[in-house]
Amino acid sequence: MSIQSVIAHHPFEDDSSTFALDVIEGLTARPKRLSPKYFYDETGSRLFEEITALPEYYPTRCELAILGAHAADMARLLPNKTALIEFGSGSSKKARLMLDAAPAIAAYVPVDISAQWLSEEAARLRRDYPRLAVLPIAADFTKAFRLPQSLAGLARAGFFPGSTIGNFEVHQACGFLQHAARILGEGAILIVGIDLVKDPKVLTAAYNDGAGVTARFNLNLLARINRELGADFDLTGFCHQAFYNRERQRIEMHLASRQRQQVNVCGRLIEFRAGETIHTENSYKYTVESFGALARGCGWTPVAAWTDPDGYFSVQALRAVK
Numbered sequence: 001m002s003i004q005s006v007i008a009h010h011p012f013e014d015d016s017s018t019f020a021l022d023v024i025e026g027l028t029a030r031p032k033r034l035s036p037k038y039f040y041d042e043t044g045s046r047l048f049e050e051i052t053a054l055p056e057y058y059p060t061r062c063e064l065a066i067l068g069a070h071a072a073d074m075a076r077l078l079p080n081k082t083a084l085i086e087f088g089s090g091s092s093k094k095a096r097l098m099l100d101a102a103p104a105i106a107a108y109v110p111v112d113i114s115a116q117w118l119s120e121e122a123a124r125l126r127r128d129y130p131r132l133a134v135l136p137i138a139a140d141f142t143k144a145f146r147l148p149q150s151l152a153g154l155a156r157a158g159f160f161p162g163s164t165i166g167n168f169e170v171h172q173a174c175g176f177l178q179h180a181a182r183i184l185g186e187g188a189i190l191i192v193g194i195d196l197v198k199d200p201k202v203l204t205a206a207y208n209d210g211a212g213v214t215a216r217f218n219l220n221l222l223a224r225i226n227r228e229l230g231a232d233f234d235l236t237g238f239c240h241q242a243f244y245n246r247e248r249q250r251i252e253m254h255l256a257s258r259q260r261q262q263v264n265v266c267g268r269l270i271e272f273r274a275g276e277t278i279h280t281e282n283s284y285k286y287t288v289e290s291f292g293a294l295a296r297g298c299g300w301t302p303v304a305a306w307t308d309p310d311g312y313f314s315v316q317a318l319r320a321v322k
Contacts, residue, residue, distance in 0.1 A: 084099075088162070194288075196311060
């Protein structure tokens with residue numbers, strides 16, 4: 001039976017159908033995989049916010065420090081009456097630093113796959129910035145989406161913090177940068193957060209926190225499949241694994257099966273060997289120079305780069321080539 005016919009016998013809403021198709025395709029692949037974009041249901045979004053406050057998880061602290069110190073410099077790159085479009089917005093904590101530093105921003109357009117989280121954040125922003133047009137878009141930011149007509153006449157700038165670009169394979173990162181250029185237009189500024197290559201011990205600790213929050217975040221992906229697709233994953237039968245792949249300069253996250261088992265997903269029986277993993281996320285690490293080279297090859301010119309004192313993280317400004 002094809003993946004499509006399996007889904008046809010298990011009707012869902014449109015978004016759930018896409019989710020189901022992606023899950024079945026990933027779990028029948030070799031090796032098994034699931035897209036990290038599906039981490040971010042309401043539970044996953046809240047767990048990720050917990051992760052960002054953990055002592056081991058340096059990226060958020062470092063990026064917030066960079067934005068706090070240099071948001072005014074970044075703001076000077078934006079033209080007057082700009083719409084700031086944030087790809088994969090999640091929490092508005094970082095965007096607020098830009099909004100506070102850049103009076104040129106007339107509209108803020110957060111784009112996120114988690115509709116409920118997005119709605120809650122937008123409501124808080126409207127309360128705190130009553131003169132700002134807050135125009136949320138519930139969408140997969142890696143795919144084409146329609147901007148509100150009310151943005152006509154405004155310049156556009158992009159905001160992509162959080163080192164989310166590291167979750168893409170290199171060719172996918174290039175594809176995203178080209179996609180962002182189409183949305184933002186020629187000459188637009190894109191501000192991107194990049195996690196830098198560093199001591200593997202620091203990297204490994206960041207994804208294996210002592211409180212086990214990252215493990216719960218990873219396992220919530222299986223819980224979500226159970227909740228939304230009626231699967232029967234036993235979460236106690238899987239464990240979180242995260243390690244640094246030195247050759248590919250990336251952190252890999254997996255869910256490992258503790259024993260031989262079968263799981264029913266949308267009427268499809270999925271077999272797991274003991275020790276077999278589902279690859280759930282990569283997080284590629286760059287140098288300032290290597291990311292600049294990637295950007296140049298994808299239609300962007302590096303304009304500026306800022307780093308924290310330890311050299312753990314970088315925020316870079318790019319301009320779309322005319």
